[in-house]
Each structure stands twice: as C-alpha cells, then as structure tokens.
C-alpha cells in the first residue's frame with residue numbers, strides 16, 4: 386500500500402499530487418527532500434547555485450558534497466538554471482538557509498508558475514525584522530500560497546530512507562476547509578508522502594514556524610551544558626523549559642500551544658537536543674568544551690541556524706514582551722560575551738515558581754508561600 390493512499394484513508398481525501406516538484410537549494414536537506422519527492426513518484430528537479438556541484442550531481446547521481454556516500458533514487462534532475470528548474474512546476478520547496486530567504490525569494494519572483502505553492506523548509510526568524518519566514522516570503526512572492534515543512538529530520542537519515550515524519554503547515558482558506566482534498570497542504574502531502582515519509586497536515590503555520598526557529602537555540606543550550614560537563618538531569622530540564630518557551634512565543638504570535646507538542650515542536654526538540662549529529666547541538670558542545678568559535682567544526686563554514694536565530698528570537702521576544710530565559714542565556718553567551726557557567730548558574734538561581742507557570746506562585750520567600758498556604762487552608 387502506498388503512503389499516499391494511507392493518507393487518503395486517514396481523512397485527507399484523495400488529494401491529487403503535483404506532477405512536478407522543484408527543490409530550491411541543493412544542500413543536505415534539499416537533496417533529502419528531492420529524494421523523498423522522487424521516491425513518491427514525482428518528476429523532481431533540484432536547483433543549486435554552485436554549477437560544479439550540480440554537474441557532479443548530474444554525473445554521479447549523488448550529492449557527495451553534502452551527503453557523502455548516500456545513494457539517491459534515480460531520476461532526480463539537478464539544474465543550475467533557476468528559470469529552467471521552475472518552468473511549469475507544480476510546487477516549490479525552498480531549502481536554503483533562513484538568512485538567505487528574502488534574497489532567494491527575490492530571485493524566484495516572476496519565475497514561480499501561478500498557483501504553485503511555495504513550501505519553506507528552512508528554520509528561522511528573519512534577522513532585523515523579527516518576521517516569520519512565511520511573512521518574508523508573502524512579502525516577496527505576493528499571490529503565492531506559502532507553507533512550511535518542519536519536524537525531526539536529520540537530512541542524511543531521510544535521504545537514506547529511514548522512516549521519517551514531518552508537519553506540513555499552511556493557513557487553510559474557507560475553500561480548503563470545504564474541500565480539503567484540493568488544499569495545497571493535502572496535495573503536497575500526497576506529493577511527498579510514502580511508506581517511509583509521513584507528512585502530517587497542520588493549519589497552524591505560526592506555531593510550526595516558531596517551534597522550528599526556537600528548537601535550534603535550545604539545542605545549542607543543551608550542547609553547551611553537556612560540553613561543559615553537566616549531565617542528563619540538566620539537559621532534560623533545558624528541553625522542558627525550551628518547550629515552554631516555544632509555547633509562550635507561539636501563543637504570543639497567534640499560534641497554538643498544542644502545535645508545539647507535535648512533530649515540529651516536541652519531535653524536533655527531542656531529536657536536536659539529543660544528538661551531536663545536530664549542528665546546533667554540536668556547536669554548543671564545542672563551545673561548552675571551551676573551543677573558540679572560529680575553530681568549531683574544524684573551522685568549516687557550517688549552517689547553524691540557532692546561532693543567528695538566537696538574536697532574532699531574542700529581539701522578537703523583547704519587542705512583544707515575552708520572557709524566554711533559555712533563549713536569552715544562549716544569546717548572551719554567543720553574542721554578548723557572557724560567561725557560560727555563570728549564565729547557566731543564573732538560570733538555576735531564578736526565583737522559584739510554580740509549575741505549570743499559570744499557578745504563578747512565587748516561592749522566592751518560603752515563609753510567604755507558607756503564610757499564603759495557611760491562609761488558603763483557613
């Protein structure tokens with residue numbers, strides 16, 4: 386049984402897949418997504434900006450620069466010409482790092498066919514403006530439906546066809562709700578879905594985007610603590626607080642807290658905070674071990690979204706007046722020269738409060754708390 390029919394049976398209707406999928410960005414994740422589109426039976430094009438890489442990809446059928454040694458399905462069409470890659474395509478997956486999104490959307494302007502949805506697969510918030518990537522794309526590509534694909538996905542594992550599940554989020558129009566099988570989210574799910582790749586549909590684009598941006602910052606925190614010699618209790622607390630920070634920011638921006646408990650939130654946070662395969666966790670680990678930033682990753686330029694996004698997440702939180710203590714700590718260590726151990730010691734030294742936060746019981750002065758409890762009991 387194909388993944389597509391399973392999805393149909395579970396309530397999305399028989400959504401018609403897009404015939405052609407164009408992936409923009411021939412790095413690790415772009416290549417993995419192209420592999421999944423091809424395995425799902427789509428005509429699959431992938432555009433990359435480096436001509437030699439595209440030529441090597443065409444020649445070998447692999448992308449050894451980003452996914453060394455990984456066998457890819459036959460028939461992926463690597464392209465160095467953007468116009469050619471987008472001509473007549475059914476949908477676009479945009480998979481370049483978040484900091485290049487506005488520039489990349491500018492290049493796509495006028496080339497994306499009318500009606501083709503654009504799916505953002507990078508994780509981040511725009512530096513300087515604090516805008517979600519979907520807001521940036523909507524500004525740069527007016528008239529196109531914008532969505533996001535996110536979740537716990539190490540590119541190499543996905544490309545190697547290990548079972549993977551993701552969230553595909555779009556804002557649903559009234560027409561989408563009346564006829565879900567025609568909705569871009571459903572059509573994309575059937576375009577990419579297979580027995581090893583399960584896209585789940587969500588209508589909470591904000592919640593999914595916020596989760597993806599924040600989890601990388603939290604993963605750096607977990608890496609830092611582990612690198613500095615702390616252990617599992619500490620990491621579990623950071624993951625829990627990180628989840629709460631995602632919920633707080635998502636809700637403040639109009640997203641839903643429960644979205645954060647799904648694949649794009651809990652799923653991705655668990656993955657990224659648990660494994661040095663994550664570049665974000667690995668950066669934290671190296672910094673925690675005292676390795677200078679310039680020497681991390683052996684001095685190689687590596688995409689670490691949480692490093693730049695610590696600034697954008699923090700700025701945004703300050704602007705809208707929400708507190709994200711772990712994100713703040715990571716920001717201060719990375720960008721303000723704060724001492725790592727002292728900053729984390731301060732995190733543990735915050736006033737004691739109730740859990741869940743809604744209880745809002747300040748326990749910083751135990752005698753007051755006791756007094757309150759006695760009054761409440763009278």
Ligand SMILES: NC(=O)c1ccc[n+]([C@@H]2O[C@H](COP(=O)([O-])OP(=O)(O)OC[C@H]3O[C@@H](n4cnc5c(N)ncnc54)[C@H](O)[C@@H]3O)[C@@H](O)[C@H]2O)c1
Nearest residue numbers: 411412413414415481482483485507508538539540688690
């Ligand atoms: N690698 C993963 O496991 C993974 C999984 C899920 C999501 N992501 C997200 O996908 C995004 C891309 O990550 P990646 O792992 O593919 O990175 P990567 O370093 O493997 O590849 C990045 C690609 O983008 C291209 N690129 C960089 N700047 C560009 C620009 N200004 N214009 C055009 N192309 C540009 C590079 O040439 C390269 O092909 C990130 O936001 C990341 O968080 C990555």
Ligand SMILES: O=P(O)(O)OC[C@H](O)CO
Nearest residue numbers: 536537538539663664665
């Ligand atoms: O290697 P990272 O830290 O960028 O994480 C990759 C993906 O986002 C994991 O879902």
